[in-house]
Amino acid sequence: MTSDGVRTQHIIDVLTDAFSELAAADPPAFRRKYRTMAADPFAFYRGTACLFYADVAGREDRWADERTSRVWIQGDLHVENFGTYMDSEGVLVFDVNDYDEAYLGHFTWDLQRLAASLAVMGWTKAMPDEDIADLIRTYLRAYLDQVHTFVDDDRDHEWSLRLGTARGAVRDALLAAQLSTRVDLLDKATVVADYERRFRHSPTVRELDAAERDVVEAAFRSYLDTIPVSKRLGSLTYDLKDVVGKSGFGIGSAGLPAYNLLVEGRSQALENDVVLTMKQGSVAAPSRVVQDRRARDYFEHEGHRTAVSQRALQARSDPWLGWARMQGGPHDGVGFVVQEFSPYEADLDWSVLSEADEMEEVLEQLGRATAKVHCVSDVDDATTPLVDFQTEDAIVAALDGAEDEFVDEVVAFGLEYGARARADHALFVDAFRGGQIPGVGPRRSRG
Numbered sequence: 001m002t003s004d005g006v007r008t009q010h011i012i013d014v015l016t017d018a019f020s021e022l023a024a025a026d027p028p029a030f031r032r033k034y035r036t037m038a039a040d041p042f043a044f045y046r047g048t049a050c051l052f053y054a055d056v057a058g059r060e061d062r063w064a065d066e067r068t069s070r071v072w073i074q075g076d077l078h079v080e081n082f083g084t085y086m087d088s089e090g091v092l093v094f095d096v097n098d099y100d101e102a103y104l105g106h107f108t109w110d111l112q113r114l115a116a117s118l119a120v121m122g123w124t125k126a127m128p129d130e131d132i133a134d135l136i137r138t139y140l141r142a143y144l145d146q147v148h149t150f151v152d153d154d155r156d157h158e159w160s161l162r163l164g165t166a167r168g169a170v171r172d173a174l175l176a177a178q179l180s181t182r183v184d185l186l187d188k189a190t191v192v193a194d195y196e197r198r199f200r201h202s203p204t205v206r207e208l209d210a211a212e213r214d215v216v217e218a219a220f221r222s223y224l225d226t227i228p229v230s231k232r233l234g235s236l237t238y239d240l241k242d243v244v245g246k247s248g249f250g251i252g253s254a255g256l257p258a259y260n261l262l263v264e265g266r267s268q269a270l271e272n273d274v275v276l277t278m279k280q281g282s283v284a285a286p287s288r289v290v291q292d293r294r295a296r297d298y299f300e301h302e303g304h305r306t307a308v309s310q311r312a313l314q315a316r317s318d319p320w321l322g323w324a325r326m327q328g329g330p331h332d333g334v335g336f337v338v339q340e341f342s343p344y345e346a347d348l349d350w351s352v353l354s355e356a357d358e359m360e361e362v363l364e365q366l367g368r369a370t371a372k373v374h375c376v377s378d379v380d381d382a383t384t385p386l387v388d389f390q391t392e393d394a395i396v397a398a399l400d401g402a403e404d405e406f407v408d409e410v411v412a413f414g415l416e417y418g419a420r421a422r423a424d425h426a427l428f429v430d431a432f433r434g435g436q437i438p439g440v441g442p443r444r445s446r447g
């Protein structure tokens with residue numbers, strides 16, 4: 001058994017390797033990130049996908065063969081990485097979200113990471129292990145059932161959780177998103193003066209000097225070339241009206257430079273303006289352990305990788321989704337991902353789900369949504385040539401005759417790794433408080 005001291009050093013080494021460059025660029029952002037992670041075991045688990053992959057990379061995975069070891073995965077699949085979005089056809093969909101860590105890898109990794117996240121969340125709700133295990137089984141059985149459905153009827157692009165098919169808390173999230181409007185979002189983020197809309201001044205935005213603004217505007221122009229012709233809107237739509245620097249993103253995006261861009265929208269009516277985010281792409285956690293030269297060589301930069309991965313995993317993705325590389329300025333040569341800051345995104349409210357039967361209905365739907373993103377991103381998808389087989393066929397073949405064993409194994413992993421994450425959280429808190437994490441002490445420097 002690994003001693004606490006050895007495990008603590010492993011945690012420090014992995015975090016330092018993954019985040020040292022970003023932490024050096026913005027130490028206060030990482031102190032905030034680490035304090036957020038210190039709050040509870042689930043917050044810690046959310047912020048340590050890099051640690052998860054460092055741990056699972058060395059484990060035997062008998063379900064990962066030549067094909068199932070290199071399917072598109074979301075890369076950081078935990079129970080809070082699901083939510084609503086408006087697809088390119090105008091349909092509100094509940095699906096996997098947050099593709100910052102998406103990459104090619106073992107299909108089992110998404111399922112294992114979700115299972116462990118459920119174990120950690122279940123513990124914070126004081127649920128017994130037996131109930132947690134049953135919930136993980138519900139999720140996995142729904143996943144497998146949906147995979148078989150796609151084998152029998154290859155219409156994976158058409159299936160989705162939407163207002164007509166979702167149930168319970170998932171449908172409630174869709175209804176909440178339906179009430180949102182672009183005008184409400186614009187009123188929060190912008191002001192109108194002299195008949196022109198611009199970004200509102202706030203502690204989370206900064207004005208750009210002329211040189212930096214020129215670089216960002218040039219990157220925006222290059223981004224327009226990455227929007228597929230099939231998703232192009234009228235030329236008026238892309239008139240750039242304002243740009244600001246942006247901070248204050250979540251745990252996973254701490255320290256990443258970002259910008260908000262205000263564009264014209266479908267018409268010159270002010271209520272149709274659109275807010276875009278342009279955020280630096282980060283190194284995907286799975287890519288740190290996956291040795292796949294074909295994938296590594298395919299991506300121009302991390303912004304490109306993030307956008308391409310999202311297009312592969314998300315049927316009818318955001319028509320604004322694209323990428324750009326900065327030429328000049330403080331981020332010269334760095335890749336950024338661009339997408340709409342949508343008013344139609346709503347997360348599932350896990351705080352109101354406290355009983356196993358309430359969570360069971362949700363997890364059954366999350367299992368099917370996970371199967372959708374895995375199976376839609378294969379040879380049928382024209383986005384990339386990286387997966388040249390039917391993912392659903394590959395998964396069914398890999399599990400042939402052993403699905404019960406597979407479910408039991410993932411359940412056991414989830415409970416085991418959930419306990420590991422809870423113990424790691426305590427070790428992390430002590431290490432952070434003790435100033436053991438290089439470059440990001442728990443106290444601000446005093447001049």
